[in-house]
Structure formats: structure tokens, C-alpha cells
Amino acid sequence: MLGLVLVYLLFFFVLIGAVNEESAPFFGIVFLIAGLLINLAIKKEMSIYLSQLLFIMSIVGYVLLGIFFLEQQWDAKALLMMVVATFYLIFHKQYIHKFIAFYIFIGTSIFVFAQLGGVEDYLMVLLIVMSILSTYLWLKESAFKTKNHSEIRSVVKYASTTIFLLLAIYKSFDETMIMNTGRLISDLSLWLISTGLFLIISYVTVQIESHLKIAWYHFISLGLLSVLLLVAVLFYQTPALIAAIIVLIIGIERGSKILVPLAVVTLIFSLIKYYYFLEITLMQKSFLLMASGGVLLLASFIVMKQGGRSHD
Amino acid sequence: MEASSEKAFYSLEIIPDKPMWRQWLLTILASMGSGLLLVGVVFFFAFNWEDMHRFSRFALLGSGVLITTLIAFRLGVEGLAGQLALTATAVFTGVLLATFGMVYQTGADSYKFFASWAVLILPWVLVSRFQVLWLIAAVVANLAVITWADIYLHVDTFNPNIDVIMLITINGLILLLREMTTLIHPNGQTGRWFPRLVGFALVAIVTTAMLEMITEHFYFSSTLGFYIAVLGSLALFYYMKRDLFIIFLVLGSLILVGTVKLVDTLHLSISDLVIFIFLVGTFIAATVAAAVHLLLKLSKQWANEEAAHVATQQVKQDALAESTKEDEGLTNNKVYRAPWYIDGFAALGAWISACLFVVFFCSNWCS
Numbered sequence: 001m002l003g004l005v006l007v008y009l010l011f012f013f014v015l016i017g018a019v020n021e022e023s024a025p026f027f028g029i030v031f032l033i034a035g036l037l038i039n040l041a042i043k044k045e046m047s048i049y050l051s052q053l054l055f056i057m058s059i060v061g062y063v064l065l066g067i068f069f070l071e072q073q074w075d076a077k078a079l080l081m082m083v084v085a086t087f088y089l090i091f092h093k094q095y096i097h098k099f100i101a102f103y104i105f106i107g108t109s110i111f112v113f114a115q116l117g118g119v120e121d122y123l124m125v126l127l128i129v130m131s132i133l134s135t136y137l138w139l140k141e142s143a144f145k146t147k148n149h150s151e152i153r154s155v156v157k158y159a160s161t162t163i164f165l166l167l168a169i170y171k172s173f174d175e176t177m178i179m180n181t182g183r184l185i186s187d188l189s190l191w192l193i194s195t196g197l198f199l200i201i202s203y204v205t206v207q208i209e210s211h212l213k214i215a216w217y218h219f220i221s222l223g224l225l226s227v228l229l230l231v232a233v234l235f236y237q238t239p240a241l242i243a244a245i246i247v248l249i250i251g252i253e254r255g256s257k258i259l260v261p262l263a264v265v266t267l268i269f270s271l272i273k274y275y276y277f278l279e280i281t282l283m284q285k286s287f288l289l290m291a292s293g294g295v296l297l298l299a300s301f302i303v304m305k306q307g308g309r310s311h312d
Numbered sequence: 313m314e315a316s317s318e319k320a321f322y323s324l325e326i327i328p329d330k331p332m333w334r335q336w337l338l339t340i341l342a343s344m345g346s347g348l349l350l351v352g353v354v355f356f357f358a359f360n361w362e363d364m365h366r367f368s369r370f371a372l373l374g375s376g377v378l379i380t381t382l383i384a385f386r387l388g389v390e391g392l393a394g395q396l397a398l399t400a401t402a403v404f405t406g407v408l409l410a411t412f413g414m415v416y417q418t419g420a421d422s423y424k425f426f427a428s429w430a431v432l433i434l435p436w437v438l439v440s441r442f443q444v445l446w447l448i449a450a451v452v453a454n455l456a457v458i459t460w461a462d463i464y465l466h467v468d469t470f471n472p473n474i475d476v477i478m479l480i481t482i483n484g485l486i487l488l489l490r491e492m493t494t495l496i497h498p499n500g501q502t503g504r505w506f507p508r509l510v511g512f513a514l515v516a517i518v519t520t521a522m523l524e525m526i527t528e529h530f531y532f533s534s535t536l537g538f539y540i541a542v543l544g545s546l547a548l549f550y551y552m553k554r555d556l557f558i559i560f561l562v563l564g565s566l567i568l569v570g571t572v573k574l575v576d577t578l579h580l581s582i583s584d585l586v587i588f589i590f591l592v593g594t595f596i597a598a599t600v601a602a603a604v605h606l607l608l609k610l611s612k613q614w615a616n617e618e619a620a621h622v623a624t625q626q627v628k629q630d631a632l633a634e635s636t637k638e639d640e641g642l643t644n645n646k647v648y649r650a651p652w653y654i655d656g657f658a659a660l661g662a663w664i665s666a667c668l669f670v671v672f673f674c675s676n677w678c679s
Contacts, residue, residue, distance in 0.1 A: 100659075283355075285352075286353070290352030290353065291352075292345075293344075293349025294345070296342075296344050297341070297342065297349065299341050299345070303337050303338050304338055
């Protein structure tokens, strides 16, 4: 405990030494490189807190460099940030910093596209890429290898899944944008996203069915795919709903206590968004909600009966 | 070889098999179906359809209450179907009360509506063992207190007066009831998110009251007394119950209140920005480090003790590890991983300290 406070104090006084106009860029480079190198050298058993401080040391180094060295060169700053983030993603020992690094990397790339123009198209591509990446990483990691997985793989699969869901939620509000601006291009992008997500959910479903020894042409499989197609078409303006279903299925398959709640929250949110933005009266909404609820309850009743019959 | 490993994992329920998938599907369809149906019913009565006679509305809702209650007790409250039916009963009760108020324009205050609703559904909540129904009841009870305070106190909700005391009492009572039902039916309760949510609410209420007292520079011994009493009780109870998350909340609150008090005191007495930031940064770093140290120690200690208690399951898993080790390269060495909130807490503390450095640095540079 005393050691940690001493390290903290030492760091503080070193920083004070750096505070003058002439030496700031120099200390910036020194902090950045020292932080990166020390992080390479530290062992897993090392104190969490010291590791945090080293991470921050590099970030402070980056800030110093950004402010005093690169000035208005935003593209160079973004590039440097992406390099630092990549380094931390690969080499840092703590997964929480790997997360931060992954988010910094993605955030910086969005910033770059915002500077160049065409950020909306980039977000659409990013959504599809993240959905494919997270699905691949989750499904290709068989359960009996979980103890052996690498940290980076684990971080990327969680981070890409959350970014995938966040982008899907963001894109779900494009419909309002279309209504306000009359832009047809966004409608097209929503159809493209919906098609992409339907292909992914179909792949996930078929993969799981193959684990359960159900052929893709079996009537259960075809029926399930038809329902998913119907959902993809009906809710094409709310990609968050399809994204939530994908993550929910993967979460159940992998037995993840993080993915399932995350997917359920997104699912509820996307349903609220869908019904809230429907341009019908409250009365019609109530009938639609009751009808949807009735259909789902009927489906659950059928599933229950099927289960009872198979047990018999 | 791989097939045998996969079979073993199916038997341990790590990979869901067909019955498990069916159970999941059933849970999702039934929960979503009930949820949508209930929201539809609420919307229908909120629309206040003129063409429908008031007696028809009461009859519909009354039948709803009766039928769902009968279904719940027919199916039993241990299963999801019964629990969902009982939740529907609770929602129908609220809609019935609201419709009554709408039809007869009773002029009753909104707190009476929420209070009546909470009292009427309490017996079902107690027998339900269903966290969602507990949440509905807790929200309704809190709304009753907030709307009552809004009408009669004419002050901010978090004024350290009677409203805070009432919010603490009502949430404390809910938490106590919930934990008591857990003791009565230890096997019927799954998940800890509801007690943790109420614990968070309690800590948030007393912390907000304390922060307001510090920043507004007034002193209420009752606020301080309640702060110590609530945090002390929560820490003691959940130390015995071994819920690290609530202890983490208590420590977080203490650090937050301590930091704000320090900032407030230093702001008045110290004019030098360097020393000010130095002291605040050091305080945050030291307290967060101490809290993380304590939480990690408790976490490891409890994890070890729990592992010893579930010896039979451990034996089963060890047998599996032995069978798969050769195929998959697994080792018996388990790597301890701290809960996510401890890692996050440490990171947050370090980030705040670092932000203080950057602010200090920038302000010094500009000057």
C-alpha cells in the first residue's frame, strides 16, 4: 500500500519536472516510449495500480506530444493514437486497458473518416465488419478451449460485440433522419445492413443446428430461418433488434453471463424504439402490441407442448 | 477424442443441448409475449376509449386480475409461467386502479394511486420469488414516496429531510423483505441483480444527500447519522452474506464523499493550485488503492472458501479436466480473475488522478 502511494508520488514529481515550455515535447517522447517499454517488461503478477500508472504515463506522453509537437496535424495525431492503441491492445497485461485501447482505435478511425467525409458509409461498413468479427470469434472458439484463450482474442470479441450493438442502435435512428431529411440513401443503407445481419443470423443458426445434429433442410430449421427473414424484413429500420437476437443466440450458445443481459437490454430498447416511432394511433399500437404478445405466447405454448411430447 | 470432450461439456451444461435450447426459447417467447401483451393492455386503457362502457372496462380488468391469479396458482409460482401470470395480475391491478380514477374522476392524489397499488400487490410479490415483479413493486413504492414529497414538501426530492428518510426506509424495507424471502426459500431465488439494484439505490440516496450537505454548507446530524447507519448496515450485512458488489458500492460512496469534502475544505483554505491538486490526487490514489486492495483480498478469500464448499462439483470438473487435458492442452491451474467492477474501479481512480495531472499541467502551462 505504502509502495503504491510512493510510486504515485514519484510519478507526480517527475511530471512536475516536465512542466516547462522547452522540455515538454522531450518529456512527451520519453514518457510515451518509457511507458510502452515498461509495459512490455512488466509481469502479470505486478500490481494492478502500477500498471494503471504506466498506462496513464503513455497517454500523458501522447497528450504532451499531441499538444506541443503535432499542433494542428490531426491526421498525424490520429495515426499516432492508433499506433499507441494497437500497441496496448497487443502488449498490455490488463484486459481493461486492452478494451480502452480497442475503443480508442475504433473511435480514432471514425474520427479520421469524419475528417475525410463519408462517415455514415464507414459506420455501415464498420457495423457489418464488427458483426462478422464478433460472430466469428465467438463461434470459432469452442467451449472446451475457453481456458486456453488468449487475452487479446477475448478482449476483441467482447469489444467488437459491444461496438456492433452500439452501431446497430445508432443506425436504428436513421429512420427518423430519413423522415426529417427525405434521404433515400439511408433507407438503402438500412436494407443493406438488414440483409447483412440476416445472412449472419442465418449462419449462426445453421452452425448451432449442426451442433445439435439438425440438418439445415429440416422443417424446424427452415421454419426458423423463415421467421428470422420475416423479422429482418419487418424490422429493417431497427437493425438493433436483429443485432440483439444475434448476440442473444451467441450468448446462450456460449453460456455468457455478459452477452445475454446485454442482448436483452438492447432487445427491449429496440422494441421500445420500434413501437414508439410507429406512426399510428395509441389504440392501434395497443392492438398491435397485444397481437404481437399473443403470437409470441402462442409460439411459447407450442414449444412447451413440443417439449412435453418429445419427453413422452 | 474431441467428441468425448464435447459430450462431457454437454453433460456439464456448458454447451446447451436441445432441451436447454427449448427452455431458453420458451423463456424468451413467454417473457416477451407477456411483456408485449401487458404493455398493449396498458396502452389500450390509457387510450380511454369512449365507446367502451365503464362497466365493461372494469369487468375486463377484474376478469384479468382473477384469471391471471388463478393461472398463477394453478401453475405454481416456482415456474416462469406462474411468475409471469402473477406479474400480469400486478399490472392489471394498477391499470384497474388507474381506470377507476379516470372513470370517476376521483381527484385523488397520484401518490394514493401508487401507494394503493404497492400495498395491493405486496402479497403476490412476497410469494412470487420473481425479481421482475419485485422491481415493479419497488418502482411503484418509490413513485408513491416521490409523488407524495412532490405534493406536500414542495422542495427538492433529495433535501435531507423527511423525503430522504422515507426513501431510505421504503428501499431498506424492500431490501429486507427480499433478503428474508431468500432465507425462507433459498432454492427458489435465482440471480442477485434485484438486491444489488436496491442496494445501489440506497447508497445513491444517502450519498446524494451527503454531497448536497457538503456542497451547500449546511449541517444535519440526521443526514450524517443516516449515511453512517445505512452504509454501516449494508457493509455489515453484505459482508456476512458475502456480496462483494455492495461492499464495493459502500467503499465507492465513502471515497466520493471524502473527496468532495476534501475538495470543499481545500478550496476554502488553500489558494495554491499545485498543492490543491497534489493533495486531492494523492487522496484519490491512496483511497482507491486501499479499497481495491481490500476488495481483492475479500474476493480471493471468499472464492477460495467457496471452492472448498463446492467440493463435489469441483471433483466433477477435475475429472472432466483430466479427460480433456490431453486433447485440448488444458491445465488444472486456475487463474484468479478479479470481478469486473474492481478492475473498473482501479482504472477509474487512476484515470481521475491522471486527469487531475493533465488539468494541473495545462493550467500551469497556460499561466
